[in-house]
Structure formats: C-alpha cells, structure tokens
Amino acid sequence: MSETLNxxxxxxxxxxxxxxxPRDMNIYGDWGxxxxxxxxxxxxxxxxxxxxxxxxxxxxxDVDLLVGGGGQDSGQVVIQEDLQTIAPALRAMAExxxxxxxxxxxxxxxxxxxKTHTGTVIPGIGLLDLETHGGTERLIGxxxxxxxxxxxxxxxxxxxxxxxxxxxVKPLAQVRKGEGNNSKDTWEGARYRNVVASYLHGSLLPKNxxxxxxxxxxxxxxxxxxxxxxxxxxxxxxxxxxLSELARQHASQRPR
Amino acid sequence: xxxxxxxxxxxxxxxxxxxxGGSALPGLVVEKIDPxxxxxxxxGLPLGVAVVSGTNGKTTTTKMVVELLESQGLKVFTNRxxxxxxxxxxxxLLGEVDWRGRLDADVAVLELDExxxxxxxxxxxxxxxLLLNVLRDQLDRFGEIDKTTRLxxxxxxxxxxxxxxxxxxxxxxxxxxxxxRQEVRYFGLHESLRSTFPNxxxxxxxxxxxxxxxxxxxxxxxxxxxxxxxFRVDSTVVTTGLKLRGVYNIFNAAAALALARVIAGPQAxxxxxxxxxxxxxxxxxxxxxLVVNGQPLELVLVKNPSGFRLGLKSFxxxxxSTMIAINDNYADGRDMSWLWDVEFETLAENGVDMVTGxxxxxxxxxxxxxxxxxxxxDPDITDALKKFIVSSGPSPMRIFCTYTAMLAVRRELSKxxxxxxxx
Numbered sequence: 001m002s003e004t005l006n007x008x009x010x011x012x013x014x015x016x017x018x019x020x021x022p023r024d025m026n027i028y029g030d031w032g033x034x035x036x037x038x039x040x041x042x043x044x045x046x047x048x049x050x051x052x053x054x055x056x057x058x059x060x061x062d063v064d065l066l067v068g069g070g071g072q073d074s075g076q077v078v079i080q081e082d083l084q085t086i087a088p089a090l091r092a093m094a095e096x097x098x099x100x101x102x103x104x105x106x107x108x109x110x111x112x113x114x115k116t117h118t119g120t121v122i123p124g125i126g127l128l129d130l131e132t133h134g135g136t137e138r139l140i141g142x143x144x145x146x147x148x149x150x151x152x153x154x155x156x157x158x159x160x161x162x163x164x165x166x167x168x169v170k171p172l173a174q175v176r177k178g179e180g181n182n183s184k185d186t187w188e189g190a191r192y193r194n195v196v197a198s199y200l201h202g203s204l205l206p207k208n209x210x211x212x213x214x215x216x217x218x219x220x221x222x223x224x225x226x227x228x229x230x231x232x233x234x235x236x237x238x239x240x241x242x243l244s245e246l247a248r249q250h251a252s253q254r255p256r
Numbered sequence: 257x258x259x260x261x262x263x264x265x266x267x268x269x270x271x272x273x274x275x276x277g278g279s280a281l282p283g284l285v286v287e288k289i290d291p292x293x294x295x296x297x298x299x300g301l302p303l304g305v306a307v308v309s310g311t312n313g314k315t316t317t318t319k320m321v322v323e324l325l326e327s328q329g330l331k332v333f334t335n336r337x338x339x340x341x342x343x344x345x346x347x348x349l350l351g352e353v354d355w356r357g358r359l360d361a362d363v364a365v366l367e368l369d370e371x372x373x374x375x376x377x378x379x380x381x382x383x384x385x386l387l388l389n390v391l392r393d394q395l396d397r398f399g400e401i402d403k404t405t406r407l408x409x410x411x412x413x414x415x416x417x418x419x420x421x422x423x424x425x426x427x428x429x430x431x432x433x434x435x436x437r438q439e440v441r442y443f444g445l446h447e448s449l450r451s452t453f454p455n456x457x458x459x460x461x462x463x464x465x466x467x468x469x470x471x472x473x474x475x476x477x478x479x480x481x482x483x484x485x486x487f488r489v490d491s492t493v494v495t496t497g498l499k500l501r502g503v504y505n506i507f508n509a510a511a512a513l514a515l516a517r518v519i520a521g522p523q524a525x526x527x528x529x530x531x532x533x534x535x536x537x538x539x540x541x542x543x544x545x546l547v548v549n550g551q552p553l554e555l556v557l558v559k560n561p562s563g564f565r566l567g568l569k570s571f572x573x574x575x576x577s578t579m580i581a582i583n584d585n586y587a588d589g590r591d592m593s594w595l596w597d598v599e600f601e602t603l604a605e606n607g608v609d610m611v612t613g614x615x616x617x618x619x620x621x622x623x624x625x626x627x628x629x630x631x632x633x634d635p636d637i638t639d640a641l642k643k644f645i646v647s648s649g650p651s652p653m654r655i656f657c658t659y660t661a662m663l664a665v666r667r668e669l670s671k672x673x674x675x676x677x678x679x
Contacts, residue, residue, distance in 0.1 A: 032596025032625075039625050142590065156591040201593040206621050243624055247617035250635070251592075254584060254614070 014047040015219050016060070020068035023054045024078045025105055030069025032203030033101060036212050037065065043237055045230030046220060055082035059089055063098065065219040066090075070104025070159075070201065080122065083109060087125035094127050099194040099218040101211075103204060107190070107197040108132045108161050117160075128190055128197060129168025132161040135183075141256040143178030143200055145188040150210040153188070154251045155200025163199075165190055172198055177256060194218045207251060209244050294346050295380050297353060303330070303363035305380055306519060309373045309411055310388025310428070311404060312563050313508040316500070317388060318367035320512035320536050321519075325363065327532035328520045333361040345376070363519060370407045377414035385415040386515040388508065390427040391562040401427065409434055418518045422511065423471040424450065443514040444473035445507065446488075449480065452503055452569070475514040480506050487513060489526065497534045501545075502556075502570035504563070509533055548645055548673050553653040557662050559588065561597035567656060568598070573606045577648035580623075581637055581661035582613040588658040592618045600626040607631060609647055612640030613661045637664045 019034050038048035051060050055078060071079070090110075094100060102110045107128075114122040117134040124132075138160045145153045153173050162182035165171060171181070172189025180188030180199065189198035196211055198204055205212040217227045231237055298305050308318045322334045335348040345366055353359050368376055387408045390401050405427040412419045412431050415438050422428045423442040432440045479486040484497045485506050500506055513533065517524050546553045556571060558564040584590050592615055600623055607629035611620045616635040623630050631647070634640040644653070657665055 030593075030596075032593070032622075035596065035625055156593060158591065201591060203593055203596045206596070206625065207618070240621075240624055243617060243621045247615075247621045250615065250617050254590070 013045065013224070014049050015041055015064045015216065015223065016049045016051060016062055017065045017067060018051045018053055018060060018063040020053055020066060020106060021055070021071070021075075021079045021083075022052050022069070024075035025069045025071035030067075030103055030201070030203060033069070033103070033205045033212075034067050036203070036205040036209075037067065037216055040209070040212055040240075041216055043231055043240070044216070045232065046216075053086075055079055059086050063093065064223050065215060066093065066098060066100040068100070068102045068106030068110075070106070076105055076109065076122075080109070083125060084123070087127075090125060091127050094193055094195055097194045097218070097222055099215040099222070100196070101204070101215055102128075102195065102197040103201065104159060104199055107199060108163060110195075110197060111163065112166075114161060128192055128195065129166035130163055130190055131166070132163045135160050135162045137183070139179040139183065139199075141178055142251065142254050143175060143180065143188065144252055145173035145175045145178070145180060145200075147173035149191070150208065150214065152248065152252070153198075153200065153204075153211070154207045154248050155198070155202040155204050157199045158201065159199055163190075168192070172196060194222075202251075207244060207247050209240070293357070294349060297349055297357055297359050298364055298380055301333070301359070301361055301364055303519060304383030304417070305364045305366060306384035306386065306515060307373060307377065307382040307411060307415075308365065308367050308386045308388070308515070309370050309408060310386075310422075311370065311391045311560065312389050313504060313511075314367040314369075314388065316505050316538060317386070317508040317512050318365055320509055320533065321365045321386070321515050323532050323536050324512055324516035324529050325365065325519060327528040328516070328525060330362045330520070331360060333359055333364040335366050368411075370404055370411075374407050374410045377411050381414050381416050382411070383415070383417040384420070384515060384519060385411050385418075386420040386511055387412060387422065387428050387431065388511055389422055389425045389562075391560050405431070412438065420474075420511065420515045420518060423473055429471065441514055441518060442471050442473040443475045443510045444471070444477075445510075446476055446478040449477060449507075452480075473514075474517060475510045477507050477510040485509070487530075489513065489517070494526070494530055496530045499535065499537050501538060501554075502566065504566040504570065505538060509536075546669060546673055548653065548669065551648065551650065551652050553645075553655065553669070553673075555662060555665065556654060556656045557659065558656050559659055561594045564594075564598040564656070568600070568602050571654060573603050573654075575651065576606070576654045577609045577644065577651045578603060578606065579610040579612065579640070579644045579653070579655045580608055580619055581640070581655060581657035581665060582611075582615045582619045583658050583661040583664075584615045585660040588660050595619060595622045598622075600628050604628045610634065610640050610644040612637050612644075613658065616640075637661060638668050641665060641668050 017034060017037055034050060038050055041048040053059060108114050109124045110127045111124040111130040111132055112126050113124050114132045115134060116122065117136055140158045143155050143157050147153055157178055164182060165187060169190040169192045171187035172191050175186050175188045180186065196215065220227045306321070308314050308321065318334060322332045325332045333352055335345050349359065390404050390408065408428065409431045412435055418439040418441055419435060420441045420443065421432060423444040476488040477485065478488050478493055480503050484495055486493050486495050487510060498506060500509065513529060516529060554571065556567045558567050584592060595618060604627055608623060609631045611630055611633045612635060614635060616633050620630050620633050632643060634643065655665055
C-alpha cells in the first residue's frame, strides 16, 4: 500500500517513508509519527510517499526515512524472525545515515537483545548498542525529559522492559518526570548517527516537532543535498508551532 | 448483622444522594462492614447472575439485555447507575433490597469493568457471561490488549452456564478455545458489514479475519439503516425499527438479543423481544439527545480509537455544529496517543466549532494534522460550552466527549435543560 500526496510537477521532491511492521507494531498511536512526518513534509513543499513493510514483504529500495513503533508481546513474536532477515539491510541503512525513528518495542529490538524476566533471551538486531531486561514492574505515565539537541521532550511511557545503553550510543534525553529507559539511571531513549530511539508515545512527534524536523531534514539533505523548504502557506506552520507549544505547556502540567 | 449493614448502607446512600455525591460510596461502606453482602444477596436469584463485559458498549448493551428480559416478564436487577465496579453493584443492590437484605428479582444482569469483573467472579460465579470486544482502551491501566483478553477469559472460565462471544472480534472469539465445561454461543455480523466494524488488528490495514464466517452465530446483524435494522435469528430475518443511534449500538443489540434469548430459554417470545428492542433508548452519553435553546444536542461518549471512529462514522457531521471535549483524568486514560489512531477527515468539510477539555490543545493539534479547521479552543469546559451553544445558533449540536468531560458537560447542561440525573 502506498499513497502519494501533493505530487510535485517537474522536479522530484519526494521522500520515501517506510513504516516498519505497521500491522503488528502499531500500538499507542504510532501512526501519528508517520502522519506528522508526511504532513510536515507537505507543508515544507515536499512530497511524502508512505510505504508499509510487513513480515514476508519484499524490502523496498530507496527508503529515505524509516519509522518503527511499539507492539504488544504477541506482535513482537510475529515480527521477530522476519526482523532478523532484514537486519543486515537495516544496519547498513543506519550506517549510511538514513534517519530512523524507533519507538518502544522496536527501540528494544534495535538493541542487542531482550532478556525476559524468566530468562529467555530474544536476540535484537544490534543496530543500537543497548540491551533490555524484562522487569516485573511496568513503567507507566507522563514523561518530561530534556535533550541538548531537541530541548524539552514530552511523551507518555508504558513498558516493562528496562533498557541500558552501551558506550556505542548516547542517550536521547535526561528524564525530569517519569522513569525513561529504566528505573535505575535517568536516561531516556538513545541516539546514534541519524537514529532517534525512544520509549515515548503520545505520539512522540506531534508534541516534539524539533525531532520531526530533524528526521525529515536529514532525509531531505541526504537525498537532495540541501533542505530548501517551499511552504505553500506560512500560516499552516505558524499555527502548528503555536498549537504544538500550547500542547507541550499543558502536557508539562499534567500529573505523572 | 445483615439488617444492620443494609440499613447503614441505605442511610449512607440517601445521605450521599442528597450531597449529589458519587454512586459508589454507600457500596464502599457496606463492603467494609459486611463483605459478604453481595454474594449472599445474589446467590438466591432463581436465574442467577449474568455479567456483561468488554471494552466498548457495556452500558448500552446491559440496558438492552435488561429491557429485553423484562419483555419476557422477568424481574431484573441491574447496576443501572453506570458504576461498573464491585462497589457500584453493592450500591445498586442497596437501593433495591428490602431492609432484611432480600432482593425481589429473577435474575441479575450486571455491567462489569473488565479488570473489576475478574475479582467479582471470584466472589460470585455468574451463570451467564456476554463478552463484547477487546479494543484498545485505557492501555495505561491494563498495559496491553492481550492482557485485557486474559481478563475476559477469566470471566468466561468462571461462568457456570453459557458464555456468549463476539465471533467478529478475534481476541474474544479465541476465548472459546480455553473453555470446556461452558456452553458457547456467538453473535455476529453479515459479511457485508464487517468492514464497518474494524477490530483492533484491522485498524491499520490488516485484512479482515476470515475465521469469523465459519462460527455459527445465534444472532447476526444483517443490515443497518438510519432508523431500522435486520437481525437473523434462527434462520429468520427480522426487520425492526430502532431508537438507538450509532452502528456500534446496533451491533450490541445483536449481542443483547443473543444473551437475552439464552437466559429466557426455549420459550422465549421473539415478538416481545423485538418490540422491546425497538423501544430501547440509548444510555446516557451514548448518542442520547437533549434539547438546548430549542435545538437538539447529542452527546457521544468517546473513550478509545475504535469508539471514536465508529462515533464519527455513525453520526454524519453535515449540518451539525461540533464540539470535542478531551480530558485525561484516570477514568479517561492518561495517555493521549489514542487520538492519533482516529481519522478525523470526515470533520474537515464542516470543521469543528469548539475544542475543549484538559487536553484541548492535544486534540486541536491532532485535528490540524488532518487538515480539519478549528474555530475556537478553550480548555475550560464551562466557558467552552457556553460559547459553543451561542455560536451554534439555529444548528443542531453534537459533542464528542471523554468520560469525565461528559460528566462535566452534563453538569453544566443540567443548569439550562433537563438532563437525566445519574445517581
């Protein structure tokens, strides 16, 4: 399934966004992240071509931006084997600076392994230097974290896996409210090349447009050499900036 | 002891009603001083207890089952107050029992929240259960929807007689595999309607399940129109007029018919069942219609993506002024992610007149990304409602609201119009 919006006549300004496992790993509104990228590209005068990849599909060429979401335990079982078959392609893309967003379940599986609390080890794809240990307590609630790159990051966490970062990745942000990666240190998410990984739902990108713009600008620069927005109307982006800021302010006042 | 606790509970109930307080407090008092009250009171009912659970549509479905059974001449006890925790059942019982704690009823039909139902069925094994659906709802409370399925399975396993399942929901239908001593019955949809009711897996492009078609269903919803619907019962198709609004309510009517027919048994009077069904009014906040300034005002409760999608699908936006009220209190679910699993394109043409609630700006941002114009935003529900009514002028109004936002809207509306008081 693919859809094309705002087809640009003449010069190609199309960015191919790949949704990884939308059928099995789409819980907690992760669709919102794809929608935000698609619409912001449109408002900046680019065209988004959204592709889906589900288990067993042929892996598409020319992916400019990759988005992966969270799933239930059952969803993770379904995609696990398939994920290993496309792991070399995903690792090569990350090394080639393709921007990627990995949320919750796929954040965990992008790491080296997930060890359940009963001791079963589920291999990850080692795209990110981190490991996750299943816990017995569930970390649930609103999160406010702060990143040097993106400023305040607002979202909602809901996970039992506890993730610990290795020296090969940097944390995305430091938690001010909530738990983040685990209940021991104060880090939330991970950063590596153009990969942004996080436990945060909400969805993440609507209330954190700085991350959305980082991802789409990296995709555009990597493909076309420079980011040259041609907004049809400045008012869409202005109103968006105002609403995002108000939504962030109200979110920051909500209880854990 | 039992008369004492009943009397105390009744007194607390009267007192808290005078205060306009919550419906569960008297139940809490009885629970503390006489924990066996519910079990003892319900144990003597000749037709036992029926439990209705699932993530969506419990209140309306329970209301329908009660009215269907009453059409068969049965005396039915139910927790009408919409307080679907054990304490709410105790509170409702207190209103019905005589001072010795005796309940004059043939059967109890209880709506139970899925998490609380698990505790409830340990206390009282139901003779019947009706399990509606597992849609993503309040994930921050239950963690995962597969976990919710396990909660419903626990209700089914505790049932001593018949379990009625939705064959269209793969998670609910899968519960049958874990049952051995119970009789299992299904309700379902005609295949032409399946695409109208996406289950949770189908919300993002997954193909409809083929498995549903092979399960035999006692009651099948065959066709839905604006004011009537066709149901297939025992290979006969019956067309009936309906006061219920919203396609999801009408699918739940198939669920209610299936359970009522099981409870009423082979002597069930079908004509009386369908007459009763045609007269069922929607439960409060489930598409109920009020009159404000001479114009109809509809309240549509939305609490998860599937419910919101069905709400948008069921009630055409054209000609209506629309307000959306989103809170994030515990009863609403704190996580706002669910708004991103709803598509709002159908509102784009008319726009949304007012967005309100604690998370008004999250909602407004969501609408912006679907290119839906928003005329005004005001997080304060009282102010927003006043402005909305004024700006609507001669148009009929519709308010989509989360649970606690609906309570706030009703409280404000009760100052200017007649609103059913929920004790």
